[in-house]
Amino acid sequence: xxxxxxxxxxxLVAPASAQNPENPVAPSPGEIVEQAASSEWIAIPxxxxxxxxxxxxREGKERRAVIQLMPPPxxxxxxxxxxxxxxxxxxxxxAIVRVQDNYVVQWGDPEGDDKAKARPLPSxxxxxxxxxxxxxxxDEDVLRYAKLQDAxxxxxxxxDGWPLGxxxxxxxxLTYSAWPVHCYGAVGVARGMSPDAGTGDGLYTVIxxxxxxxxxxxxxxGRLVEGIEHLxxxxxxxxxxxxxxxxxxxxxxxxxxxxxxxxxxxRPAFQYLSTEGETFARYADxxxxxxxxxxxxxxxxxxxxxxxxxxxxxxxxx
Amino acid sequence: xxxxxxxxxxxLVAPASAQNPENPVAPSPGEIVEQAASSEWIAIPxxxxxxxxxxxxREGKERRAVIQLMPPPxxxxxxxxxxxxxxxxxxxxxAIVRVQDNYVVQWGDPEGDDKAKARPLPSxxxxxxxxxxxxxxxDEDVLRYAKLQDAxxxxxxxxDGWPLGxxxxxxxxLTYSAWPVHCYGAVGVARGMSPDAGTGDGLYTVIxxxxxxxxxxxxxxGRLVEGIEHLxxxxxxxxxxxxxxxxxxxxxxxxxxxxxxxxxxxRPAFQYLSTEGETFARYADxxxxxxxxxxxxxxxxxxxxxxxxxxxxxxxxx
Numbered sequence: 264x265x266x267x268x269x270x271x272x273x274x275l276v277a278p279a280s281a282q283n284p285e286n287p288v289a290p291s292p293g294e295i296v297e298q299a300a301s302s303e304w305i306a307i308p309x310x311x312x313x314x315x316x317x318x319x320x321r322e323g324k325e326r327r328a329v330i331q332l333m334p335p336p337x338x339x340x341x342x343x344x345x346x347x348x349x350x351x352x353x354x355x356x357x358a359i360v361r362v363q364d365n366y367v368v369q370w371g372d373p374e375g376d377d378k379a380k381a382r383p384l385p386s387x388x389x390x391x392x393x394x395x396x397x398x399x400x401x402d403e404d405v406l407r408y409a410k411l412q413d414a415x416x417x418x419x420x421x422x423d424g425w426p427l428g429x430x431x432x433x434x435x436x437l438t439y440s441a442w443p444v445h446c447y448g449a450v451g452v453a454r455g456m457s458p459d460a461g462t463g464d465g466l467y468t469v470i471x472x473x474x475x476x477x478x479x480x481x482x483x484x485g486r487l488v489e490g491i492e493h494l495x496x497x498x499x500x501x502x503x504x505x506x507x508x509x510x511x512x513x514x515x516x517x518x519x520x521x522x523x524x525x526x527x528x529x530r531p532a533f534q535y536l537s538t539e540g541e542t543f544a545r546y547a548d549x550x551x552x553x554x555x556x557x558x559x560x561x562x563x564x565x566x567x568x569x570x571x572x573x574x575x576x577x578x579x580x581x
Numbered sequence: 582x583x584x585x586x587x588x589x590x591x592x593l594v595a596p597a598s599a600q601n602p603e604n605p606v607a608p609s610p611g612e613i614v615e616q617a618a619s620s621e622w623i624a625i626p627x628x629x630x631x632x633x634x635x636x637x638x639r640e641g642k643e644r645r646a647v648i649q650l651m652p653p654p655x656x657x658x659x660x661x662x663x664x665x666x667x668x669x670x671x672x673x674x675x676a677i678v679r680v681q682d683n684y685v686v687q688w689g690d691p692e693g694d695d696k697a698k699a700r701p702l703p704s705x706x707x708x709x710x711x712x713x714x715x716x717x718x719x720d721e722d723v724l725r726y727a728k729l730q731d732a733x734x735x736x737x738x739x740x741d742g743w744p745l746g747x748x749x750x751x752x753x754x755l756t757y758s759a760w761p762v763h764c765y766g767a768v769g770v771a772r773g774m775s776p777d778a779g780t781g782d783g784l785y786t787v788i789x790x791x792x793x794x795x796x797x798x799x800x801x802x803g804r805l806v807e808g809i810e811h812l813x814x815x816x817x818x819x820x821x822x823x824x825x826x827x828x829x830x831x832x833x834x835x836x837x838x839x840x841x842x843x844x845x846x847x848r849p850a851f852q853y854l855s856t857e858g859e860t861f862a863r864y865a866d867x868x869x870x871x872x873x874x875x876x877x878x879x880x881x882x883x884x885x886x887x888x889x890x891x892x893x894x895x896x897x898x899x
Contacts, residue, residue, distance in 0.1 A: 495813075556775075
């Protein structure tokens, strides 16, 4: 057992002021990220950001959440559909329809199941089948990535800022398949029974322990990068699967817009920490082996969803 | 890939009526649990249940949550302290002080850090150190349990209704240590910096992805068995670590009582599904290998926190 020096402080606080030069205190994962060089932060393109504005809360406070859409090679037909829907302002005036505790928040057209009442979809949406849930590659680069032990796939890796599950296509080839995984804040495409794979007009995000059994069974199209608390703290629905039972309970969506369609003054800008850099490697190691002062026993490992990829607002240019 | 028959239905619904005798549909994990014999359900003693009543919500609706306390051999000095605190009605009028998204809800004395204002603790509370976070045993039974692959410990098992991490004391002995793990809904003892291990007057529960790095670093003393939605849907605190910044934001606790201290008419009764029975084995397998109609690719595994132990209200005697 590693015994850190004893200091009085509030739960889980590891203040920098507690550092003792004779007994240096290991930095926390957050402190490691703060030390990253600016070159390790990668800008997210505005056409990959979706800004969701809910009706204000009871105090009249704004509720805004920002989603990063999945980059290639994953789930691109659905991502393109989502851009089409956002450009058509299709979600405006629709609603959060479902909040299931320790599972998902789902939004879309409350009348979507009733063809007579459903809002017509914009033209040009692609219909994609389950084959689109994974991407295959012969790129041997994957062999060079740090492999995490994973209960749901042969191994898991971080690549280009995203957590992925990986499997080999066969035991005697270098072709592999990879897929984005359902961590907290992942955004996926609601669908009915297979082979329906949804268009992207109904979406959900994870608000509980990672439901990784959904991996490769639904298209993962993005993740919340800001404001998930406006979704995760909503009242749970009391109907089956957490659907709201009355129209009054539903939370209205004022608008969902691509950041690239917003006026520049209102356009949020975000960066993610490169998962290929030295800082991310140190951060991931520190998440798996907490050595900051609060901790006594480092675990020696972490599951991929307990190593969230750091995302931040882009700092103002100097 | 396993392709189930295609049926139109809402997201994640696998209705029993969809079963087709020529192509039988595998039961969902929930359907397997419903088929358990009554002898597989084990009653939770009323002195192991803590009933937490919050102030009513804005609509005046009751908010009640029920915690099951950890049975021996784990964390018993803290559990006994918690019983002492409940019998003294110590928490009554105190509050939820912290809600951190994807992490924890914490309750206790908002003035606990200020000795002049803090509510005095009842006498007789045990002070226990970090050695109490794990239990050791030479009982070879552990070898017979189904071992789950785990990123945080050599392996994980279910035993007597609880998810545990397990490690060997050394490579050449049969002595092992085991500890309860931080899954969604786990209840732990808030503490300051080590070696403080807390008394149990400040408690928290997990409302996000399992923060398993806290295992063996904090005493796990129980789990929510009902009503966690009253905690997980609270507004997130805007101070550091999700602490509420003003007294008005805090949610008052009306009372916390042992079920055994309540009048029998007001005493809730719960049962958990034996984790040693045939039904739990089938349920855990189905959680790891979803074969019900919605699913296309069974994962082939699940992490221990994605296999929640079924708990139910005790049915009325026949």
